[in-house]
Amino acid sequence: MEATKKRVAIVGAGASGLTACKHALAKGFRPVVFEAAGGGVGGVWRRTLASTRLQTPAFAYRFSDFPWPPDVSGAEVFPRHDQVVEYLAAYARRHGVTECVRFGCKVLAAEYAGVHDEEAAAWERWSGNGEAFGDGSGEWLLTVQHPGSEATQIHRFDFLILCTGRFSGVAHTPTFPPNRGPEVFHGQVLHSMDYSNMGHAAADELIRGKRVAVVGSGKSAFDTVAECAAANAGGRYPCAMICRSGRWMVNGGFVWGVSLGHLFCNRLAELTVHKPGEGLALALLAILLTPLMIYK
Incomplete structure (x- = not known):
């Protein structure tokens, strides 16, 4: 089968989905990108808090074949979320990816048909022979819900690439004992993912004039606390x-020209914490290095 006849389905129009589509086009395949959200590419960058910026410097977060625009590369070390979205959209336009994206199309299920379940379960390699497209006997059946309709359609593809990432719309909510969870709380309970998806104006209006408790100490918790304070x-x-x-918070300052933030992003950071069974030397070293960190 010729490469131009290979139908490739890509789920997700974030950074990974865009690059997968770009390379599929370059190889002569026929990719279709299904994006559940409407309005544009960018994935989670389109659903963020108002204060969200890149945590990685712009020069380290870029496509190898597509530089940041001059207004970002020359002035912004950590670009805003809207600048990241525009950068991803420009990349998609440049490589003809935008025309391949089907916005508002949610993939509900994926099934590999044409091969017996027992045979597929015994495979240790792609398609049983190590070839991405196998012998052509099998194909992917994707159940897709299109925008503005509850009905679904079945789409057929030769290859499937999932680019939904870690933050694909499934909130991690802990379980609670009976009568000890959100149902006994008299205020509104909201997951940070739902809060981010509300939009900047709606989220700001929701928390203004209210006492807020944020449970957790991850990045989304700190971002939410900052939004509430503002x-x-x-x-x-x-x-x-x-x-x-x-939690130990890393001091991002410089000492003798060395970034302390960079210091604690490698294995040297292990010297600052006490370990079970450590000897006298390691214990003293951890005590001496403690002032390099600020506890907040």
Whole structure:
């Protein structure tokens, strides 16, 4: 079968989905990108808090064949989320990816048909022979819900690439004992993912003039606390952050020209914490290095 006849389905129009589509086009395949959200490419970058910026410097977060525009590369070390979205959209336009994206199309199920289940379960390699497209006997059946309709359609493809990432719309909510969970809380309970998806204006309006408790100490928790502080300046409506255990925050300053933030992103950071069974030398070293970190 010729490469131009290979039908490739890509789920997700974030950074990974865009690059997968670009390379599929370059190889002569016929890719279709299904994006559940409408409005444009960018994935989670289109559904973020107002204060979100890149955590990685712009020069380290870019496509090898597509530089940042001059207004970003020359002035912004950590671009804003809207600048990242525009960068991804420009990349998609440049390589003809935008025309391949079907916005508002949600993939509900994927099934590999044409091969017996027992045979496919015994495969240790792609298609049983190590070839991406096998012998042509099997194909992927994708159940897709299109925008503005509850009905679904079946689409057939020769190859499937999942680019949904870690944050594909499934919120991680802990389980609670009976009568000890959100159902007994008299206020509104919202997951950080749902909060980010609300949009900047709606999210700001939701928390303004309210006392907010943020449970957790991950990045989304710190971002949410910062949003609450900005919306409710002053002490009348405080925001409480509830953490299971204490957290060490890295001081991002420079000492003798060396970035402490970079220091603690490698294995040297292990020298700053006490370990079970450590000897006297390691214990003293951990004590001496403790001032390099700031506990907040």
